[in-house]
Amino acid sequence: MAQLQLEIxxxxxxVLSEPVEYVGAPGYEGEFGILPGHIPFLSALQVxxxxxxxxxxxxxxxxxxxxxxxxxxxxxxxxxxxxKATEIDVERARKARERAEQRLxxxxxxxxxxxxxxxxxxxxxxVSCRSRAKDAGTCEM
Ligand code: ATP
Numbered sequence: 001m002a003q004l005q006l007e008i009x010x011x012x013x014x015v016l017s018e019p020v021e022y023v024g025a026p027g028y029e030g031e032f033g034i035l036p037g038h039i040p041f042l043s044a045l046q047v048x049x050x051x052x053x054x055x056x057x058x059x060x061x062x063x064x065x066x067x068x069x070x071x072x073x074x075x076x077x078x079x080x081x082x083x084k085a086t087e088i089d090v091e092r093a094r095k096a097r098e099r100a101e102q103r104l105x106x107x108x109x110x111x112x113x114x115x116x117x118x119x120x121x122x123x124x125x126x127v128s129c130r131s132r133a134k135d136a137g138t139c140e141m
Contacts, residue, residue, distance in 0.1 A: 045067060
C-alpha cells in the first residue's frame with residue numbers, strides 16, 4: 001500500500017516520524033485529509049487534534065496550531081507545541097481547563113481574554129485528544 005511519511009516537528013524536538021496511510025489535520029478553515037499521492041499543499045493549523053492511520057489503527061496527536069506542508073508523499077507538521085496522545089498529562093490539562101474557566105467566570109477587567117481563551121482551547125483539545133485515542137484503543141493509559 002502506498003504510504004505517506006508523517007513528520008511532526010516543534011522547536012524543541014521531533015515528535016514523530018513515521019510512515020502512515022492517512023493524515024487528518026485541524027486546518028484553519030476546517031479539517032482536511034491527506035492520502036498518498038496528494039498534490040502539494042500548505043495550510044495553517046488550528047489548536048486541535050491531528051490523527052493518522054497506520055496498520056489499521058488510528059492515532060491522535062495534540063497540536064497547538066502551526067503549519068502543515070504536503071509534498072512528495074511527505075506530510076510535515078511544524079507546530080510550536082505538539083504531544084502524542086500517550087504523552088498528554090490529562091490531570092494537568094484538566095487543571096489548566098479549570099483555571100481558564102474560573103478566570104473567564106470572574107470577568108475581571110484586567111484579564112487577558114484572548115490568552116485565557118487560547119489556554120482553554122489547548123486544555124480542551126488535550127483532554128479530547130486523550131479520550132479519542134482511548135476510544136480508538138491507541139492510548140491505554
Ligand atoms: P499549562 O497551563 O498546563 O502549562 P499550557 O497549555 O499553557 O498548559 P503550553 O504552553 O501549550 O502549556 O505548553 C508548554 C509545554 O508544556 C510544552 O512543552 C507542552 O508540550 C507541555 N505541556 C503542557 N500541557 C501538557 C499536558 N497536559 N501534558 C503534557 N505536556 C504538556
